[in-house]
Amino acid sequence: MxxxxxxxxxxxxxxxxxxxxxxxxxxxxxxxxxxxxxxxxxxxxxxxxxxxxxxxxxxxxxxxxxxxxxxxxxxxxxxxxxxxxxxxxxxxxxxxxxxxxxxxxxxxxxxxxxxxxxxxxxxxxxxxxxxxxxxxxxxxxxxxxxxxxxxxxxxxxxxxxAPPLRPAKRTPQEVRDELRAGERPILLTIARLAQQKGLETLLDVAAGPWEDMAARPLFVVAGEGPRRAELERRIQGEGLPVTLAGNRDDIPDLLGAATAVFTATRWEGQPLSIREALMAGKPVIATSVGGIPEIVGDAGILVPYGDVRGLRTAVRTLLTEPGAAETLAAAASRRGREMPxxxxxxxxxxxxxxxxxxxx
Known part of the structure; x- marks a missing residue:
């Protein structure tokens, strides 16, 4: 043929x-x-x-x-x-x-x-x-x-x-040290810094309020794009717990250190970042748009696009509800094994x- x-x-x-x-x-x-x-x-x-x-x-x-x-x-x-x-x-x-x-x-x-x-x-x-x-x-x-x-x-x-996920080259603690995360949970977003990715909503979620300020999550965004300067200004101006980590070739290392993968995107089809998260056994907090619900299934918490309060509540549920993170991680591993x-x-x-x- x-x-x-x-x-x-x-x-x-x-x-x-x-x-x-x-x-x-x-x-x-x-x-x-x-x-x-x-x-x-x-x-x-x-x-x-x-x-x-x-x-x-x-x-x-x-x-x-x-x-x-x-x-x-x-x-x-x-x-x-x-x-x-x-x-x-x-x-x-x-x-x-x-x-x-x-x-x-x-x-x-x-x-x-x-x-x-x-x-x-x-x-x-x-x-x-x-x-x-x-x-x-x-x-x-x-x-x-x-x-x-x-x-x-x-x-x-x-x-x-999704292509096979290569093994991590660094330990989670080494990655946490690089990111200066301390003991805080890490929510990882893998996205181009562009309008479609809903990053302004991510910043709204990161702004809190968080009851326990010492344990508030660190939002790490791996990617580059045209909105970087605008995002940096707001992060610095408001003191938000967000790190723009730039383009990375060590995504498996970042996934190893992350508590969950987070995306507030306006629309996605079958995003590689979420498939990689599932293959790494990481829960997902995401907007319920495009093809995301089909991919995530029971391995995460889905919220309507633009619902800042809902996304923040999902983060709190994952981090504070007994057994929530472990249950979702087990579902993520199962769905990761089922990926075509x-x-x-x-x-x-x-x-x-x-x-x-x-x-x-």
């Missing part, structure tokens, strides 16, 4: 997911071609996984001239493909407009959050994907419901595994690629 992947600019989970699918398909004897910006090849090395790679400028913002060039390139480069599988809304719409033959699948990894003119354009792209694509894969039930309403004929849940692996994801897309598959 000849499979062509199309993707846009990405530095995270989407790029890793396509790399994992590429490795699995090549290992099974299929021919894979990846089309996307040069930056994704430099970061994820699809050629190193056995695929062909051709640079196609799929940008993350609407640009009529560049988009036309991308459509023409996709049409030309995929004319012999049995399957074209695009990842992301813009890549999916461009692939749909450039389609010649073969089955067309699109995986939607994110929800539409933009407003104004950009939101209008992205709404139009959603309708193109819904009406022109053979099979739409989604990372959360709400995305599936939206695409069905827009007219998609075959909508399925995407299987997105790379082979499950590859077998899932092979079923998607089968035109005779009746499960859609």
């Amino acid at each position: 000849r499979v062509a992947f199309v993707l846009g600019t990405t530095s995270g989970g989407t790029g890793r997911h396509v790399r994992m699918l590429t490795e699995g398909l090549v290992r099974r004897g299929h021919q894979v071609l990846v089309l996307g910006p040069r930056s994704v090849e430099e970061q994820f090395s699809y050629a190193g996984a056995g695929a062909g790679f051709v640079e196609v400028a799929v940008s993350d913002r609407p640009h009529p001239r560049n988009d036309l060039r991308a459509v023409l390139a996709i049409s030309r480069l995929t004319r012999d493909a049995d399957v074209v599988h695009a990842h992301g809304l813009r890549a999916g719409a461009l692939a749909a407009l450039g389609r010649r033959r073969g089955l067309l699948a699109v995986t939607l990894h994110n929800a539409l959050t933009a407003s104004g003119f950009v939101g209008f354009v992205y709404g139009a792209l959603e309708r193109i994907v819904a009406r022109r694509v053979d099979r739409v894969l989604v990372v959360s039930p709400d995305l599936g419901e939206r695409m069905t309403r827009l007219g998609a004929r075959d909508v399925r849940a995407a299987v997105v595994p 692996d790379g082979d499950a994801a590859v077998e899932s897309v092979l079923r998607v690629y089968d035109r005779e598959d009746p499960t859609g």
